[in-house]
Amino acid sequence: MKYNSIQLVNKSISLIRLIALCFVVICHIQQYMDMKLAWWFNVGVQIFLCMSGFLYGGKRIGNEIDFYIQRLKRILIPYYFVLIIMSLIQLLYLDNVFDIYQFGLALIGRETIEGGEHLWYVPTILMCYFLTPLLDKLQARYVGSYIDGIKTLLLVSVSASIFFGVYVNFFNPAWLSCYIIGYFIGVIENCNFNKKARKWVICIFAVLTVVGNGIQIYV
Secondary structure (H helix, E strand, O other): OHHHHHHHHHHHHHHHHHHHHHHHHHHHHHHHOOOHHHHHOOOHHHHHHHHHHHHHHOOOOOOHHHHHHHHHHHHHHHHHHHHHHHHHHHHHHOOOOOOHHHHHHHHOOOOOOOOOHHHHHHHHHHHHHHHHHHHHHHHHHHOOOHHHHHHHHHHHHHHHHHHHHHHOOOOOHHHHHHHHHHHHHHHHHOOOOOHHHHHHHHHHHHHHHHHHHHHHHHO
């Protein structure tokens, strides 16, 4: 029975990821066609970030150093490979495109290179992973208290947004908030919270997400 439950959860996660992927593709197609509806599909990345946070919220980190090393290796090796290949193409075949200063900033995640604007996701997910051990410690301390948990969520979101906003030129606090909210939903789902209260919290987050996206589009 437990095995079937795990299978169901895995299938649900895979389905959500597929939906998010479709949203990303649809969004880019509609943006190319200059359709305003594209911005309502511009939530695929946010779903991925929220899902990533949700999954980490359901487990403990353990050794922080090992956690950082594994994530850095998994993300930075392919990132640097793509970055170097793109930069070599610019340097060898395109006039006045390669910028050594911009390349240096891209290496440390502060900027993206010309033509590689969509690489913004790499520094963003690294920011989220950077915060994860801290979130792990906080959830262990405040689990069981909704008020303290919400206060902590707001404090971490605002503090991290200010810090990363100064560091990264293209930073959007909404991305980080998606990860943190997803993380705490994962914590709630895997702890002995009151089921009714848990559903209310998740519903509130869902409503705030829709409202926030509407504000982002029209304001």
